[in-house]
Amino acid sequence: MVRAAVRLAAAVVAAAPLVVSTSLAGEFLVQPLMVAEMKAVFGRVESRIVVPGRARIGGVVQDVRVSEGDHVTKGEVLALVVDDKLALQLRAADARLEALNSQLENARLELERAEQLRASGTGTQTRVDQARTQFEVATNQVAAAVAEKAVVEQSAKEGEVLAPATGRVLTVPVTLGSVVMAGENVARIAPGPYYLRLSLPERHAAEIVEGAEVAIGERGLVQDIGELPAVHSGRISKVYPEIADGRVSADVEIEGIGDYFVNERTLVSIPVGKRSALAVPPEAVRTVHGIDYVRLAADNGEMDVAVILGEIVGDDDARRIEVLSGLRAGDRVVLP
Structure with missing residues (x-):
């Protein structure tokens, strides 16, 4: 599709050769440039x-x-989650608490009676001390029963996951x-956070470096992607040192990946090396009857050379189209 767009642009330029003055023509010197060798692999979305x-x-x-x-x-x-035994334990705790409250009330009355008799002179201090001890024991038993009931109630609340x-x-x-x-x-x-896990053949292990930029394509088999851009960009955040089953693993960080499903696969283009290539500006190419031509400048004039085009290389500021055959380093390309 990219090549078709380039050919369309070149055809528009070639369709009107008479309106371009020869005084405006320039030359482009063909020299080798290093381009990244990209490999398309599937990345799997995972959560850290x-x-x-x-x-x-x-x-x-x-x-x-x-x-x-x-x-x-x-x-x-x-x-x-409901445990039926907790309801029975709670009933038992309530019954025990009622019994201990009754004992506590009886111990309180015994203590008051002993104190009244001691005040009137008919009771002894020993009786008062015994009644006070029984009251304190009953009080502590009630406190323990309340704590045990709270444990059962808390266990019932922990049924909520x-x-x-x-x-x-x-x-x-x-x-x-x-x-x-x-x-x-x-x-x-x-x-989260979510990231892409890549698995590449062992032969690419030496070329994969942390921090390298990668291109992420459209989401797997999803056709209607709404407002999501067609291509995302990310970077390699981690390369794992262990090779398993002849493959090396790497992680790619990408922004705006929260809409993906965990374990969803998407196509990733990752740099695995560099190669030398010859490339020319897209406007230097013109297409006639389905054949791509580039005009070269020579000492005895100009001539058209048939070329085979490759992919688009370079960034937006210096976009070039790769020439697979037809040119060599040092050729002078005539620009319109």
Whole structure:
């Protein structure tokens, strides 16, 4: 498509040769230039952090409030786990607390009666001390029962499985009615940041360097990309030192990748070396009957040379089109 656009532009220039004055023509000296050798590979979107939402108690899953792909915030309830034994323990704690409150009230009355008898002179100090001790023991027993009930209530509250971080839900491996143990995964959440993981053949390991710029193409098989640009740019952030199964891995950082799915694949063009190439400005090429020509300047005049074009090289300020055959270093190309 790029070559067709170049040919169209060159054809427009060649279609009106009479309106261009020869006094405005210039020359371009063909010299080799180094261009990056690009290789197209598939990169896989991954999240640097994947945290599990775990059940804090064992029991039966009574409610699942999220599904795969949902966006959750930290502390949001993902699911509800219910342990029927906790309800029985809570009833037992309430009954024990009522019994201890009754004993505490009886101990308080005994202490007041002993103090009244001691004040009237008919009671002894020993009786007062015994009643006070019984009252303090009953008070402490009530406090312990209240603490035990709070433990049971807290265990019941921990049946709510909370999101450990803000991100997207990757998997929910449980269903309603399933039995889970304490510490078992209820959901996996990817909070990011997202990056591309590349896997290249071992022969390119020496050419891959950190900080190199890469080009990211359109999203895999997605046709309607909305307002997303057709091509993103990124850079190689990390090259892993270990080669596994004859392949080297590298990570690519890219902005605006949050809309991608985790493990989604997209095409990445990565530099794996440099090569020497001959290139000319696009306006130097004209197309006649499907054949590309370049006009050369010689000592005895000008002549047209058929060329085979390659890809566009260079940046926006010095864009060139590669010539695969037909030219050699030192040729003088006539510009319109």
